[in-house]
Amino acid sequence: MRPTRRPAPTAETLEPRRLLAATISGFVFQDLDSDGVRDANDAWHNDSTPYIDVDNDGFLDADEPRAQYPPAGPSLNYVFNNLSPGTYTIRLGPIGTIFPASAEISTYWYGSYQTFPTNTTGVPSNAGHTVTVGEGDVVTGKDFGIEFAGFTASGAVWEDADRNGFRNGGEQVIPGRIVYVDADNDAVLDPDERRVLVDSSSQTYRIGLPQGTYTLRQVLPLGWAQSLPADNGPATVTVAGSPFLRFDFGSYLAEAPRVVGRHVFYDESAFDHLPPAQSFLTASNVANDHAVAPDKQALLPGQIPSFANVTSYNKGINGIMVDLVIRPPVTGTAVASDFVFETRAAGGAWAPLGSPLIQLRRGAGVGRSDRVAITIPGGTVKNTWLRVTLRASRNNGLAADDVFYFGNLAGDTGGRAAGAVASVDALDLLRTRRATSPSAAITNPHDHNRDGHVSPVDFAIARSNLGARLLAFSSAAATPPPLPSQQEWAAEQLHALLS
Numbered sequence: 001m002r003p004t005r006r007p008a009p010t011a012e013t014l015e016p017r018r019l020l021a022a023t024i025s026g027f028v029f030q031d032l033d034s035d036g037v038r039d040a041n042d043a044w045h046n047d048s049t050p051y052i053d054v055d056n057d058g059f060l061d062a063d064e065p066r067a068q069y070p071p072a073g074p075s076l077n078y079v080f081n082n083l084s085p086g087t088y089t090i091r092l093g094p095i096g097t098i099f100p101a102s103a104e105i106s107t108y109w110y111g112s113y114q115t116f117p118t119n120t121t122g123v124p125s126n127a128g129h130t131v132t133v134g135e136g137d138v139v140t141g142k143d144f145g146i147e148f149a150g151f152t153a154s155g156a157v158w159e160d161a162d163r164n165g166f167r168n169g170g171e172q173v174i175p176g177r178i179v180y181v182d183a184d185n186d187a188v189l190d191p192d193e194r195r196v197l198v199d200s201s202s203q204t205y206r207i208g209l210p211q212g213t214y215t216l217r218q219v220l221p222l223g224w225a226q227s228l229p230a231d232n233g234p235a236t237v238t239v240a241g242s243p244f245l246r247f248d249f250g251s252y253l254a255e256a257p258r259v260v261g262r263h264v265f266y267d268e269s270a271f272d273h274l275p276p277a278q279s280f281l282t283a284s285n286v287a288n289d290h291a292v293a294p295d296k297q298a299l300l301p302g303q304i305p306s307f308a309n310v311t312s313y314n315k316g317i318n319g320i321m322v323d324l325v326i327r328p329p330v331t332g333t334a335v336a337s338d339f340v341f342e343t344r345a346a347g348g349a350w351a352p353l354g355s356p357l358i359q360l361r362r363g364a365g366v367g368r369s370d371r372v373a374i375t376i377p378g379g380t381v382k383n384t385w386l387r388v389t390l391r392a393s394r395n396n397g398l399a400a401d402d403v404f405y406f407g408n409l410a411g412d413t414g415g416r417a418a419g420a421v422a423s424v425d426a427l428d429l430l431r432t433r434r435a436t437s438p439s440a441a442i443t444n445p446h447d448h449n450r451d452g453h454v455s456p457v458d459f460a461i462a463r464s465n466l467g468a469r470l471l472a473f474s475s476a477a478a479t480p481p482p483l484p485s486q487q488e489w490a491a492e493q494l495h496a497l498l499s
Contacts, residue, residue, distance in 0.1 A: 023080065031115040182216070226250065323369045326395075335360050339388065343386055386406050389401055413445045429462050
């Protein structure tokens with residue numbers, strides 16, 4: 001009798017084992033004597049926001065996980081439940097409810113400062129706890145001490161349109177600009193240095209400090225130059241006596257608006273760094289930064305496509321990021337209206353994609369440029385090309401439309417010459433099977449479901465897409481302005497190679 005063959009594994013039949021969740025907890029206390037030690041008379045303080053700093057930038061972003069507090073009682077400790085094994089940075093966020101949960105916010109209420117943990121400089125800081133947990137670990141004692149300052153440095157951060165170092169009538173405040181205490185005076189914002197954002201309602205920054213002398217700076221995004229203080233210098237602040245001190249910062253856009261980054265990311269993948277079964281976590285733009293594919297780049301008009309422009313993700317192209325140098329105050333809605341998304345249809349025409357989710361994140365891009373995050377439902381752009389057009393408009397100030405492409409072919413492993421027709425064949429299956437591994441980096445071409453390892457599930461994905469091809473197209477037709485002759489020649493060669 002011939003033995004019965006077991007059915008081949010599929011993505012549905014092979015599910016990873018659920019891990020036992022870990023827990024991190026601690027206390028937030030009012031440090032009455034500012035000594036950084038929780039004494040018997042130091043009161044518990046549960047009107048603040050410990051959070052997991054996913055991107056380790058020292059800011060509580062709108063979609064980063066916040067701690068939960070238990071009901072009032074003898075143990076007013078904060079807690080993070082349902083954590084996966086890994087390393088987490090816990091920091092202390094704002095005090096009270098004056099900051100909306102829907103926007104990126106700065107650490108600390110402006111009238112307080114942190115006394116524990118501290119950095120090595122001794123200056124009031126934004127230091128946190130770095131905690132590594134294994135499966136089922138329970139970690140306690142990650143405390144934070146705070147005290148109210150009594151002194152406040154404040155001021156305006158505005159766009160100095162005429163570049164004269166003075167704020168004239170009509171010159172606007174720049175909401176979201178960062179002002180920080182440069183503890184080591186190196187002109188670099190470190191994750192544990194004290195900082196605030198310019199508030200859009202009061203149109204000022206306000207930062208609480210104890211008595212002492214401090215160096216304040218603003219963070220200049222890519223393409224911007226500072227006019228006040230002159231020569232990109234800092235403001236030196238001596239806090240003593242007066243409870244309020246004012247120091248303004250002026251800056252201007254010194255370069256033409258332009259696109260400085262085009263990225264594809266694997267939304268809903270293991271590289272989002274979103275722990276499973278966390279009720280207080282939703283899809284995170286911040287976590288999506290970790291899911292950007294560093295080995296993939298946009299195909300520009302006139303270029304010859306290669307595997308560097310094509311993802312093998314089984315959910316297709318479901319995440320795009322565009323980094324912009326633009327003038328404020330441009331809203332996310334205004335930027336979104338300038339985008340056009342199209343996919344390559346079976347007949348060869350470009351078909352409108354619809355309306356992906358588009359969000360503007362100030363200062364989150366390359367060189368603190370503004371980042372536009374675009375998420376697309378999984379499977380919508382699969383085994384085809386996506387064309388993205390950012391139309392030049394008054395909103396963004398671009399001189400011409402910006403056009404680029406990304407392709408997807410689930411199960412593809414590359415290994416072909418630039419310009420060759422992309423298809424999933426037996427060689428892709430063989431490569432995927434031989435690459436089986438319990439761990440896989442985000443750049444691993446065989447991890448087709450981007451779950452962080454190469455398994456029979458990835459082989460099943462490649463096999464289910466066996467014979468699929470990526471439709472040929474000429475990128476020369478994507479950009480309205482005529483191309484130089486050399487680029488036209490390259491586009492013609494591309495069309496010939498892909499036909």
